[in-house]
Amino acid sequence: TSYRSTMEDPWQKAYDFAVTVARKAGEVIRKAGESEIKVSTKSSTVDLVTKTDERVEKIIIGSLKEEFGEGTHCFIGEESVAKGEPCILTHKPTWIIDPVDGTTNFVHGFPFVAVSIAFAVNKQLEFGVIYSCLEDKMYKARNGKGAYCDDELIQVSDVKDINKSIIISEHGTDRSPEKVKKIFSTMQKILCIPVHGLRGSGTAATNMCLVATGAVEAFFEIGIHCWDIAAGAVIVKEAGGVLLDVDGGPFDLMSRRMVSANNEVIARRIIKEIEIFSAERDDAPIQKK
Template sequence: MADPWQECMDYCMEVTKQAGSMIREALQKDIVVMQKSSPVDLVTETDQRVEELIISSIKAMYPTHSFIGEESVAAGAPSILTDSPTWIIDPVDGTTNFVHRFPFVSVSIGFTVKKVIEFGIVYSAIEDKLYSARKGKGAFCNDVPIKVSGQEDITQSLVLTEMSFREDPEHFNIMMDNMKAVLNIPVHGIRTTGSAAVMMCFVASGAADAYYHIGIHCWDMAGGAAIVTEAGGVIIDISGGPFDLMSGRLIIASSQAVAERLANEITEFPCERDDTEVINDDPDQ
């Protein structure tokens, strides 16, 4: 039986490459920076132009499909995941990196049908690394198969996370305490790149063993979730329960044992779901 969504994925790969080229070209020019919800919550003309390119290109080919895009949601569009074929788009994952020309900036696209992620694509544009995964068909980087490290010992693990501004001092303190708790397990270390999608791909390719984040968005993780899963990784909620794409939180790991140990160490704090009326952007994404 033919794969009904492979054509969508093949088309998306080409659009993603165009978006990456737009990002690289923009880095050669002056970057116009605007502020969204706070002085560290940034958006650029490139974020908006890249999302417009992606959505207009895909709409022209698939006019009945639905879209959830970071900049569209910021402008007031709904962020509701339905059973309809849906493209979940982060045009520039790592906007702060882009502004500073820090070399981890990605285009992230996930595609869902009946709320199930069918494929994901993450293009680390400056590195020129195109990660992709189709459900049931494995994960790849520049067409070379990738897989997680398989590490099951948390004390032998390199862990990734995101450090970001929190207006609520209690939430900020919990975020910092979580890092202390993880380091005191002990683990080999904690790293961050400023692009959630890239960090998920690092775990998928075995360059790191785990990643956790509270306050992430569906457009940050939809593409990476497909890639991690197809690379043999584990994705769970911060609580240790099932992964929920719209929840704003996740743990991914090279093994169930590492994922569960992180869930036991991390203290939760509230974050907005993506399928609510108000979306508060994570300033580092």
């Protein structure tokens, strides 16, 4: 079945609702950070993160089901996938959600924590909403309609000279020496191009918003998940940026590898330096225990 509605604009309501829900979820995260982080010891913070993650995902998915009717939409969420639900994008209207992107930041009070909500239909991303909740900034974009921070139009930087660029990246959670070695080798090569600087905010969603606003020229990572980057992908594209695989091929939401940049010139220059390592696809079949 095709889910194109005959209405003038079938997804406007869903988009507006996503913005409202993201803000509501962000307030919950902010309050949890203020009240609970201060009193918890480091050993119980892991517990707090899990609780906050689950609570926020429940709020988001619960609100969406209530608004759009149980069973009409599909959901891919970090917490539900962790519990063993499949991570496969079908043609049905699908919400792709990261309730708390930047959980390590959240625990430490490092000021970048985001709620990321994306929506896809017929396997195409329709819109993305990212609420950077400690900064109180709402990033949003709809397919073909531009990207915004709060209500101001945003666009990528026009730098084409790699020497004048800032590149943002993350190190992921896999600390195996061979992967860490490749990550640092890539960073060393990029730093020696030379570029203006290397950064990392600790959240893929925020990193993509920084590309979209022109604060940095590119963000790349291997090992991210679809829920980290789905909303950001729409925002970067609508802000005039490009998305590619780390090998220079087309961007694939499920591949766990991505370069997002202000333009093709910067993207291709970065791709030359990336040492690729393997990451199992998000939509790989679940291995039966």
